[in-house]
Structure formats: C-alpha cells, structure tokens
Amino acid sequence: MSGLPNQNEQNRWQNRLDELYQKRLSDLKKIEPTIQNVHELHEKLMKETLQVAIEKTESEWGSVPAHFTFFVMGSAGRAEQLFWSDQDHGIIFEQKEGTDKEELQTYFLELGETIVDALEAVGYERCDGNVMASNKKWCKSRQDFTDQILRWLKEDTWENLRYLLTFFDGRVVSGSEEFLTDLKQTIFKEVQRNPKLLNRFKDNTGRLRNGIGMFGQLLTETEGKHKGTFDLKQLALFPYVNGLRLLAIQEEVLASETLERFQQLSESQSDIKKYEPSYRKLLEKRLMWQQSIDQYDYIHHLQVSSLDSDEKRQLKQWIKEGRELYHKVEQIVGRE
Structure with missing residues (x-):
C-alpha cells in the first residue's frame, strides 16, 4: 500500500469532484422534473x-483486491430521490479462500470512506444514522453480511429489524446483482x-403519524427548524413505502x-x-412542489401555505389512501 497522495494529486481529485458538482447543478436546471429523469440524474452522478x-483509492492503496458490489438504500434504493438527497449505502465484497478477511475489510472500509467524502463533495449529505459504506456494519464480506442478517433476525430487537428493513430496500449501483440478491433470499428463507x-416487521413500521387533524386540516410541525411545515416523507409517503415493503417480503419480491x-x-x-396510480401521482407532485428547494435539510418538508385548495384536497386524499393501504397490508401480512 502506498503512502498519502501529494497535494497535486489531491487537487486533481477535488477538481474532478467539483466539476461533477457543477454539472449536477446545471443538469438540475435543465431536466423536466419527472420521477425517471431525477432518478437517472442521480444514478449517473453516483x-x-x-x-x-x-481510482483515488487505487492510487493510494493499490488495485481493488476482490470483486465487490456497491448498493444504495433509503430513497435512493427505492428510486424515489428528490433533487437533493443524503447518503445510504453499503459494500458487499467477495472473500476467496486463502485471503485475509481483515485486510480485505480494511481496504474496502478505506474505499467506503473515500466514497462518502466524494459523494459529500458532489452534494450528498452524510447519513445521520451512519448507514454508509465507511461503517463496518455496512461494509462486509458476503459471508459476514449473511451472518449479520441472520443475527438481526434472531435477535429481533427494534433496532435490528430497522436495520433489516433498511437493508431490504437495497439496490445495486455497481457490481454483481447476485451479491445483494443472495442476501435478500436469505431473508426470505428465514421468514x-x-x-x-x-408480525415483528409490522410492529416496527406500524406507528403511523396522522397527517390530518380532527377538523380536516393538514398537521404541520409544531416545533424545531421545520415548524409550520408539513412532513411529506413521514406523513404521506411512508405508509405506502412501509406497506409495500412488508408485502414484498411476504411475497418474496426482490425489487427495491x-x-x-x-x-x-x-x-x-x-x-x-389499485393504489399504485395514486402513489405515482404523489411522487410526481412532490417533485413539482419541492423543485425550488436547494438544501437537503428542507427537501422533505412542504410549505402548506404554498398549496392551492385543490392541491390541499388532493394531498389529503393521498394521505388517506396511504393509511388505508397500510391498514389493509396489516390484515394481509402474517395472516396465515
């Protein structure tokens, strides 16, 4: 493994990332805000x-020593990102017989840290929960990832099941699909x-916050920096997201x-x-509503005062349908 890069090399890497960031800003202004267009922009940039x-890691630590898969989770895994997004990702690497697992993990953790820094440089906020490939929990060999998933399912604490459900939304960006598919199949087999x-998964996702008050008003945040805004992600999207994830696990659907x-x-x-058209329209409208926001911290919060009466009515309908969907899923999942 080589030493630290010199300043000229550091400047060269930073310049490449700066160019990608500027291109991102330019592309955001040009594209039509559709689900597919925004997804493709993020995918290309990532x-x-x-x-x-x-390339930076190889210049400092030598060639990548094993096949690996880089995958994303959260809204990126579900291809539901808005114009700004944070990081949720991991690395699964192959450990062949006779190779040193600790050396491999050291290398891929270094790669993971470089990925985090690079994504931050092009506009992706670091994950508050540290669900990133720089964290040993999310950077493992195929076997160690399998063992971890089995442990999460055996020791089914709220936190472990939250990790498991987060992982299940994983989607491959680079590398072998098989690495991720095999791990999802492990979940199916255990279920x-x-x-x-x-039923434990249902317990984990079933605490739905109400987005509509007793007088039919949209319920906004009452304190903190988002005071007065409506949490679109938690109150409108998550009932659909959580419900479909539960059904996907029960029906062994691999799609994220x-x-x-x-x-x-x-x-x-x-x-x-039958709820799919409503969810698609909600995602599309969310892009339109949030198009002018240029900071990740505010991307999921909507200024209700900016909506006209028809938009408020439509949003309330989507919220009601999301809650209906989730309650129907609760009756289906684990019923047998």
Whole structure:
C-alpha cells in the first residue's frame, strides 16, 4: 500500500469532484422534473462519483483486491430521490479462500470512506444514522453480511429489524446483482422458517403519524427548524413505502422500488395494486412542489401555505389512501 497522495494529486481529485458538482447543478436546471429523469440524474452522478472514489483509492492503496458490489438504500434504493438527497449505502465484497478477511475489510472500509467524502463533495449529505459504506456494519464480506442478517433476525430487537428493513430496500449501483440478491433470499428463507417475523416487521413500521387533524386540516410541525411545515416523507409517503415493503417480503419480491413492488405483487393483491396510480401521482407532485428547494435539510418538508385548495384536497386524499393501504397490508401480512 502506498503512502498519502501529494497535494497535486489531491487537487486533481477535488477538481474532478467539483466539476461533477457543477454539472449536477446545471443538469438540475435543465431536466423536466419527472420521477425517471431525477432518478437517472442521480444514478449517473453516483456512478461517476463512485468511479472517481475507486481510482483515488487505487492510487493510494493499490488495485481493488476482490470483486465487490456497491448498493444504495433509503430513497435512493427505492428510486424515489428528490433533487437533493443524503447518503445510504453499503459494500458487499467477495472473500476467496486463502485471503485475509481483515485486510480485505480494511481496504474496502478505506474505499467506503473515500466514497462518502466524494459523494459529500458532489452534494450528498452524510447519513445521520451512519448507514454508509465507511461503517463496518455496512461494509462486509458476503459471508459476514449473511451472518449479520441472520443475527438481526434472531435477535429481533427494534433496532435490528430497522436495520433489516433498511437493508431490504437495497439496490445495486455497481457490481454483481447476485451479491445483494443472495442476501435478500436469505431473508426470505428465514421468514419461511419463522413466519412470525412478519408480525415483528409490522410492529416496527406500524406507528403511523396522522397527517390530518380532527377538523380536516393538514398537521404541520409544531416545533424545531421545520415548524409550520408539513412532513411529506413521514406523513404521506411512508405508509405506502412501509406497506409495500412488508408485502414484498411476504411475497418474496426482490425489487427495491415501491412502484416496481406494486407491479410485481401477485394478482391476488388486486385490492392493494389499485393504489399504485395514486402513489405515482404523489411522487410526481412532490417533485413539482419541492423543485425550488436547494438544501437537503428542507427537501422533505412542504410549505402548506404554498398549496392551492385543490392541491390541499388532493394531498389529503393521498394521505388517506396511504393509511388505508397500510391498514389493509396489516390484515394481509402474517395472516396465515
């Protein structure tokens, strides 16, 4: 492994990231705000940033020593990002017989830290919960990831199940799909063996906050920096997201995107699938509403005063349908 790079090299890497950031700002102004366009912008930017991080790590630590998969979770995993987003990601690497696991993990943790720095440089906030490839919990060999998932399911604390559900929204950005698919199949097998886990998952996601007051008003935040704004993510989107994730686990749907999960549900779930158009329209409208926001801290909070009466009525309808959907899912999941 080589020493630290000199200042000229550091400047070169930083210049490449600065160029990507400026291109991001330019592209955001040009694209039509559709779900697909915004997803493609993020995907391209993340792949280009990842490549810079790999090249920088190789220049300092030598060639990547094993095959690996870089995957994203959260809104990125579900392809539901807005114009600004934070980081939720991990690395799964292959450990061949005879190789030193500690050396491999040291290398990939260094790569993970470089990825975090690079993504931050192009506009992705660090994850408050440290769900990033620089964290040993999210940077492991295939076998160690399998062992960790089994441990999460065995020791089914609220925190462990939250990690598991976060992981299940994982989507590959670079590397072998098989690395991630095999781990999701591990979850399916354990749920088959112990169906009561589905009820534990429901317990973890079932505390829905109400977005509509007793007088039919949209309930806004009452304190903190978001006081007076409406939490679109928690109050409008999450009932759909959490409900479809539960059904995806029960029906062994591998897709990470909520809209794709709607499509891949079995025909017996027609009563759930009918909510897909509403969720798609909610995602599209959310992009329009939040298009002018240029800071991640405010991207999920909506100024209710900016909505006209029709928009408020429509938002309330989507909120009601999301809660209906989730309550129907609660009756379906783990029922048998």
